[in-house]
Amino acid sequence: MPASQSTPPTTAWVVLGVLSHAKELSGYEIKKWADSSVGFFFVSPALSQVYSELRRLEALGYATSREAPQDDLRNKRLYRSTELGTQALGEWVNNAPVEAPVLKHHLALKVWLGHLADPGRLRELVAEHVSTIERTLQQVRASRERSSGRAEWTYPATALGWAERYYEGELLLAEQLLDDIEGGAAGDDHA
Amino acid sequence: MPASQSTPPTTAWVVLGVLSHAKELSGYEIKKWADSSVGFFFVSPALSQVYSELRRLEALGYATSREAPQDDLRNKRLYRSTELGTQALGEWVNNAPVEAPVLKHHLALKVWLGHLADPGRLRELVAEHVSTIERTLQQVRASRERSSGRAEWTYPATALGWAERYYEGELLLAEQLLDDIEGGAAGDDHA
DNA sequence: GGGAGCATGTAACGGGTTACATGATTGG
């Protein structure tokens, strides 16, 4: 037995994960679901990659698809998870070690380079960041509210609750950051 | 003037940023500094990539290098930022828009897939994650303490202070997560 | 003697993105 052994990339599990929460979805729909759920705590793949992961999953026997007419002339391909797929996904969830979170925090990076920044501009950058987070937070809340209540969405709702608190934390951190850089050259052991 | 226009990848600024905090460093040293500073809020590049970014920076005129003997027979290449480099970096810090933070939170992802997990195992996964974060937090604290005090490290210390609070927040979030999944099927609007 | 740290680099690979191409339907 020579063949492929290496585990699929996490993105494959993300796509299969969306499928595990629904019965049958098109690539396009998967992308949308990903954007408004998993996207708040794990990078949501580009549409083109959703399609290629779907092909991979099908090749692995983790998903099946069927052609469905959506209107005259137009076809969409609908995917669903197989037994094997759900099994493999559960296997991954339970047995793969939890990798350390990966973070690219551009604002923190810029603060770290604050000695090269115009002080006033630095504060503006924090403000920019706060707006970004606030927009995200609104979306998270909307999503979480949508999923709260239905029994099948318990875990997604829990994850979204986590994300909500996470972004609230981001806001707090930004405020404290502002104090730090405002409070003239601070950064040493606070009061 | 036809030539290259596209901005270098963020990693280039990371490397140049390390250089902007020192006078002259080898690639190897840069990697170490990156690991224990910027690495806590922005992915630290692999050593091989540090070297290739250095070559890029030199080609752009943002850095210069010189050959320095480190012991008989052995040479190391020492890099320093040029005027132009510092200028370009400052330009980036001040004028490039702050991109949204990128997060890959594997634990949250797995919680989101909790319907496929063994409940007991899920709690273990959270515990695994907590250990990871605790280890990171210790390192952040050590780094922050090392940089606190010296005037030139004000901004790095501020950034590390941010990181310290960030990981403390992660710990809190993990606790609440445990409550959520422990407290039977919760996730809806808390008390 | 052997392993860890210092030091630099190449090569292969893959994960993932943007841009491009196409085209129908619906709503303002």
Next chain:
DNA sequence: CCAATCATGTAACCCGTTACATGCTCCC
């Protein structure tokens, strides 16, 4: 009529990683 949404896919590209290759020195 035009923009947005639905819908799928290809191609180019590059960022970044792991694995490999090499070799010295210091310390146990």
